[in-house]
Structure formats: C-alpha cells, structure tokens
Amino acid sequence: MGMQFSVLASGSTGNAFYIETEQHRLLVDAGLSGKQLEQLFAQIDRDLRELTAILVTHEHSDHIKGLGVIARKYQLPIYANEKTWKAMEGLIGDIPTEQKFIFPLGTVRSFGDLEVESFGVSHDAAEPMFFVFHHEGKKLALITDTGYVSDRMKGIIKNADVFIFESNHDVEMLRMGRYPWNVKRRILSDVGHVSNEEAGLALADVIGDRTKRIYLAHLSQDNNIKELARMTVAQTLENRGLAVGEQFALYDTDPKIATKLVYV
Structure with missing residues (x-):
C-alpha cells in the first residue's frame, strides 16, 4: 500500500493532517469542530472510527479545538509531550487515563510499520513539536508554527x-x-x-x-x-x-x- 496522506485543513482557523499505512491511520492535530473533522474525513473517503491515534503538536486552539470531543466520541488514544499535556488541561475536557500517552520531544515512536520522529520548533507554546514520518524508505516532513x-x-x-x-x-x-x-x-x-x-x-x-x-x-x-x-x-x-x-x-x-x- 505504501504511505498515503492528506492535509485535511490548514490555516489560522484550524489545522488537521492525516496519514495512513497498511497497518495504521493517524491524525495530527484536531483544530476544528468534531462535525467539521467528520466532514473533512468524508472528503477523502475515510472514517474517524478507523483512526489508530491522534498526535498533538501543541496546545493552541487552532490545533486542538475538536481534540477532546472526537477522542471521547471515538475512544481514540492521544499522544503529546508532557508539557503539552499540562498546557491542554482545562482546554480539552476530561480524557480517560487509558487514552493519554506521552510522546517525548526528540524521540522516535513506532506505530507498526510507521516510524514517527518528533522534533522541536520555535513557537510560543509550552513545548511545540512537529513530526517526520518514515515508511518503507519514504519520508514525509510536517512543519508549521x-x-x-x-x-x-x-x-x-x-x-x-x-x-x-x-x-x-x-x-x-x-x-x-x-x-x-x-x-x-x-x-x-x-x-x-x-x-x-x-x-x-x-x-x-x-x-x-x-x-x-x-x-x-x-x-x-x-x-x-x-x-x-x-x-x-x-x-x-x-x-x-x-x-x-x-x-x-x-x-x-x-x-x-x-x-x-x-x-x-
């Protein structure tokens, strides 16, 4: 299958990025309402129910607006670094402990056949980080903010x-x-x-x-x-x-x- 992706939404009003391999389907950021995210997934003929996890770059609202809503609705695990988790408290509502995972800055995490490398950027957030995705010798770099x-x-x-x-x-x-x-x-x-x-x-x-x-x-x-x-x-x-x-x-x-x- 290889690695497929879509920039679901990008701009000052909300950001969301989707990437998939044969084994996993990931969403990076959920900066739009739950309803908008469902509509964006429909545009690429995908379903939020099929997601493996959500990765979070930082706590600004245009990146986490719909995060709590869809994570709870679809029981999705969320990955963010410790400082971002702390900064998101009170912004995304209660997330069950079993859905909360730490993805430290400057590390590589494996999602089956997909390696995700986190790296720091210079932005006025707690500990903003973006990602490089590696799959079967292919490399995709995501960097904004x-x-x-x-x-x-x-x-x-x-x-x-x-x-x-x-x-x-x-x-x-x-x-x-x-x-x-x-x-x-x-x-x-x-x-x-x-x-x-x-x-x-x-x-x-x-x-x-x-x-x-x-x-x-x-x-x-x-x-x-x-x-x-x-x-x-x-x-x-x-x-x-x-x-x-x-x-x-x-x-x-x-x-x-x-x-x-x-x-x-």
Missing part, C-alpha cells in the same frame, strides 16, 4: 519526499494589515510564524533529489493569499537554482477543503 527554521530542524527534515511546510504570511500584508502591533510583533518574532520568503529560503536548503511534493501550509487568512504564497516561494526557489514544476511540484492547502489523498 515556527518563527524560524534552524539548522537543527533542517537537518532532521532534509531531503524528504514530501514537505508540508509553513508559509504563513506576506510581510508587507502583515505590516499594513489590521492587526494590532503587539500581534504583528508576535507573528514576526522568532516564536511566531514563517513568512512566504522565509519558507522559500528554508526550503531551498532542505529540498533534495527525492523531493517530489511541497504543500504550503498554515496560510494566514488576513495576511496572505494562496497565489502570492506560491509565487513568492517559487520565485525564491528558482533564484536558488531549483526548477519548480520540473524537479518537484508546489501545492496549496486550504482551511476547509482537504487535499487529495495521495501516496508518498
């Missing part, structure tokens, strides 16, 4: 077959936009979000010979446009000698429409 992409992060995600990569905002749109200055400063900071140009520069350092697909994720609804993000990232990559559309393809993600379920 970081103020910058360090050399350490680049080393972990380098030469993935697929990248789901943050391209949160256009800097000028953000500077000229309606947000109060303290919010703008947070987004632009080292614990905020990566801009379109920063995404392109970071991707130029990690794209390898095996890279075939890049999905631009977590776009701000107020401070970005899909076409602008794609154009800026593509231009930045081409300036670094990378042929977008030839070596690899660049894809959009959406806050309400799941990407097509595809093989890595």
Whole structure:
C-alpha cells in the first residue's frame, strides 16, 4: 500500500493532517469542530472510527479545538509531550487515563510499520513539536508554527519526499494589515510564524533529489493569499537554482477543503 496522506485543513482557523499505512491511520492535530473533522474525513473517503491515534503538536486552539470531543466520541488514544499535556488541561475536557500517552520531544515512536520522529520548533507554546514520518524508505516532513527554521530542524527534515511546510504570511500584508502591533510583533518574532520568503529560503536548503511534493501550509487568512504564497516561494526557489514544476511540484492547502489523498 505504501504511505498515503492528506492535509485535511490548514490555516489560522484550524489545522488537521492525516496519514495512513497498511497497518495504521493517524491524525495530527484536531483544530476544528468534531462535525467539521467528520466532514473533512468524508472528503477523502475515510472514517474517524478507523483512526489508530491522534498526535498533538501543541496546545493552541487552532490545533486542538475538536481534540477532546472526537477522542471521547471515538475512544481514540492521544499522544503529546508532557508539557503539552499540562498546557491542554482545562482546554480539552476530561480524557480517560487509558487514552493519554506521552510522546517525548526528540524521540522516535513506532506505530507498526510507521516510524514517527518528533522534533522541536520555535513557537510560543509550552513545548511545540512537529513530526517526520518514515515508511518503507519514504519520508514525509510536517512543519508549521515556527518563527524560524534552524539548522537543527533542517537537518532532521532534509531531503524528504514530501514537505508540508509553513508559509504563513506576506510581510508587507502583515505590516499594513489590521492587526494590532503587539500581534504583528508576535507573528514576526522568532516564536511566531514563517513568512512566504522565509519558507522559500528554508526550503531551498532542505529540498533534495527525492523531493517530489511541497504543500504550503498554515496560510494566514488576513495576511496572505494562496497565489502570492506560491509565487513568492517559487520565485525564491528558482533564484536558488531549483526548477519548480520540473524537479518537484508546489501545492496549496486550504482551511476547509482537504487535499487529495495521495501516496508518498
């Protein structure tokens, strides 16, 4: 079967990512209502009842909004690091002890035929972490919600077959936009979000010979446009000698429409 995935929803209003192998079906984050998540699963012809587990990146509401609801409804195990579990107290309701699991930062956990590697990012949460998925020699890297992409992060995600990569905002749109200055400063900071140009520069350092697909994720609804993000990232990559559309393809993600379920 190989490894299949879908970016179910991505953006400032809610995030959810799905990945499956022959043995396991995982959801990363549940930042939408239970009803919305059920609808997104229907878009890719899948069912929440078939999930093996939910992995949590951090405690911000756009990543855990529906977590407690679906975990209780479908009796799903949740994996998060200790600091994230503590930060989620009071935000997701009571979770039975038998559904709570610790996934420490900087470790690899096996889900049967799927190896999941966690790594830290720079974001204003308790202990935010994202994941690299390994299956039968294939590698998928998921990274959003970081103020910058360090050399350490680049080393972990380098030469993935697929990248789901943050391209949160256009800097000028953000500077000229309606947000109060303290919010703008947070987004632009080292614990905020990566801009379109920063995404392109970071991707130029990690794209390898095996890279075939890049999905631009977590776009701000107020401070970005899909076409602008794609154009800026593509231009930045081409300036670094990378042929977008030839070596690899660049894809959009959406806050309400799941990407097509595809093989890595």
